[in-house]
Amino acid sequence: MSNPTAAMIVIGDEILSGRTRDSNMHHLAGQLTEAGIDLKEVRMIGDERGTIIAAVQAMSVVYDYVFTSGGIGPTHDDITADCIAAAFDAHIDVRDDARAILAAHYAKSGTELNTARLRMARIPDGAELIDNPVSAAPGFKIGNVHVMAGVPSVFHAMVASVLPTLTGGAPLISKTMRIDRGEGDIAGPLGALAEAYPMLSIGSYPFQKDGKYGAHIVIRGNDEGQIAAALTKLEAAFS
Amino acid sequence: MSNPTAAMIVIGDEILSGRTRDSNMHHLAGQLTEAGIDLKEVRMIGDERGTIIAAVQAMSVVYDYVFTSGGIGPTHDDITADCIAAAFDAHIDVRDDARAILAAHYAKSGTELNTARLRMARIPDGAELIDNPVSAAPGFKIGNVHVMAGVPSVFHAMVASVLPTLTGGAPLISKTMRIDRGEGDIAGPLGALAEAYPMLSIGSYPFQKDGKYGAHIVIRGNDEGQIAAALTKLEAAFS
Numbered sequence: 001m002s003n004p005t006a007a008m009i010v011i012g013d014e015i016l017s018g019r020t021r022d023s024n025m026h027h028l029a030g031q032l033t034e035a036g037i038d039l040k041e042v043r044m045i046g047d048e049r050g051t052i053i054a055a056v057q058a059m060s061v062v063y064d065y066v067f068t069s070g071g072i073g074p075t076h077d078d079i080t081a082d083c084i085a086a087a088f089d090a091h092i093d094v095r096d097d098a099r100a101i102l103a104a105h106y107a108k109s110g111t112e113l114n115t116a117r118l119r120m121a122r123i124p125d126g127a128e129l130i131d132n133p134v135s136a137a138p139g140f141k142i143g144n145v146h147v148m149a150g151v152p153s154v155f156h157a158m159v160a161s162v163l164p165t166l167t168g169g170a171p172l173i174s175k176t177m178r179i180d181r182g183e184g185d186i187a188g189p190l191g192a193l194a195e196a197y198p199m200l201s202i203g204s205y206p207f208q209k210d211g212k213y214g215a216h217i218v219i220r221g222n223d224e225g226q227i228a229a230a231l232t233k234l235e236a237a238f239s
Numbered sequence: 240m241s242n243p244t245a246a247m248i249v250i251g252d253e254i255l256s257g258r259t260r261d262s263n264m265h266h267l268a269g270q271l272t273e274a275g276i277d278l279k280e281v282r283m284i285g286d287e288r289g290t291i292i293a294a295v296q297a298m299s300v301v302y303d304y305v306f307t308s309g310g311i312g313p314t315h316d317d318i319t320a321d322c323i324a325a326a327f328d329a330h331i332d333v334r335d336d337a338r339a340i341l342a343a344h345y346a347k348s349g350t351e352l353n354t355a356r357l358r359m360a361r362i363p364d365g366a367e368l369i370d371n372p373v374s375a376a377p378g379f380k381i382g383n384v385h386v387m388a389g390v391p392s393v394f395h396a397m398v399a400s401v402l403p404t405l406t407g408g409a410p411l412i413s414k415t416m417r418i419d420r421g422e423g424d425i426a427g428p429l430g431a432l433a434e435a436y437p438m439l440s441i442g443s444y445p446f447q448k449d450g451k452y453g454a455h456i457v458i459r460g461n462d463e464g465q466i467a468a469a470l471t472k473l474e475a476a477f478s
Contacts, residue, residue, distance in 0.1 A: 014444055016278045017411070018269030021262075021455065025283070030257030035291030039255045041290075041462040044264070044281035047442075051280075074423045075454075076430035136249070151445060172256070184313045187355030191315035203286075204314040204391060205253055208374070215314075218258065 003169030004064040011070035036169035052083035070150030075114040085124035095123040106135035131161040182213040242301040242408030250309035267478035275408035309389030314354040334362040344375035371398040401446035404473040
């Protein structure tokens with residue numbers, strides 16, 4: 001029983017320079033986990049044409065779903081849409097359906113739909129638009145790649161638009177138990193537990209608080225009964 | 240004048256499931272930028288042997304420096320050290336120098352240096368230890384790969400230990416100007432500016448605050464004079 005797999009590509013020099021702290025990855029990760037889709041890999045790369053094309057081509061053949069974040073605005077450094085088109089060898093230009101969305105949006109505020117804003121209507125042939133209820137300019141989906149904005153509020157809205165269109169798997173069940181001992185004391189019994197339950201993923205995430213060591217033990221899997229049994233053994237080992 | 244390049248590999252199922260929000264990437268990015276080292280790519284991957292080995296091998300031949308975060312603790316799911324050794328085809332076992340560090344550390348608190356804790360002294364042959372002033376268990380460097388802990392306080396301390404050993408380039412100079420107009424109005428003049436200064440990286444990072452649109456324009460480069468000239472032109476264009 002294996003879930004669909006996914007990968008994410010976070011695009012933007014500002015992330016790699018440390019100027020901006022990415023938060024889209026963490027948001028998408030949580031949403032996919034809830035939907036029963038396993039996020040397997042994230043790549044953060046700069047605004048470089050060759051790099052973006054190579055990452056999209058490499059990841060779209062390996063994973064069921066690919067999601068990108070960043071680089072679809074109106075300025076010269078927004079090159080993602082053109083790179084995605086190139087990755088799929090698709091023609092790209094201002095498309096009528098996207099232009100109509102922008103025209104209606106900017107008409108409301110009396111803002112000119114100038115050349116720069118029209119760049120946001122550049123959509124590859126054959127792509128489906130992704131709804132953007134925040135600022136209108138759409139994302140798009142081509143093949144298995146979902147191309148979304150980097151601004152967190154817009155990214156979140158686009159993820160919400162996309163999620164109902166994805167085929168999820170069995171939602172991962174996750175139980176956490178906190179143990180107030182150092183990982184070095186926990187490791188032996190925990191390793192034995194992991195061996196006894198090969199279908200479960202058992203992780204240990206250490207913390208240090210007020211000078212004391214402890215760890216959160218997280219047991220994940222699809223079988224509620226197995227998880228409950230493993231938790232009972234874990235409690236017995238450390239009570 | 241090109242700076243040394245770097246890549247980072249963030250290792251851990253808990254990041255990809257959305258349970259834990261990674262903060263090490265943002266920290267390292269800022270530190271490398273200050274040191275004049277260009278972070279070009281980050282990969283976030285799970286605790287899977289084949290995936291870790293493949294990522295280390297692929298990235299260590301492309302970039303000057305590689306940094307990893309996560310998976311070097313005492314529990315069964317801490318497999319990074321063994322994977323790194325495999326990636327370099329190096330023998331790995333408990334090493335005397337690392338064991339001595341752990342023995343001295345645990346002797347202070349009367350804690351037993353048991354089998355699990357000894358796992359943290361597993362270091363590949365030929366690797367140099369990375370000092371861990373927070374919790375003693377060392378990281379290590381093999382080839383151009385720096386292997387560090389995932390716990391943020393320990394990761395930060397290890398980065399501080401490593402930074403003086405790296406050869407940096409010209410520190411990137413970065414100037415930011417805020418423009419309180421929509422990106423669609425900024426894009427035209429900004430594109431012209433980017434064309435006029437091909438040696439500078441000029442980025443536009445939009446924001447929306449209290450219903451108003453604006454963007455931070457970030458001009459980056461190594462030549463202070465060029466940056467100042469570009470800033471002057473930018474101010475003139477939007478005053």
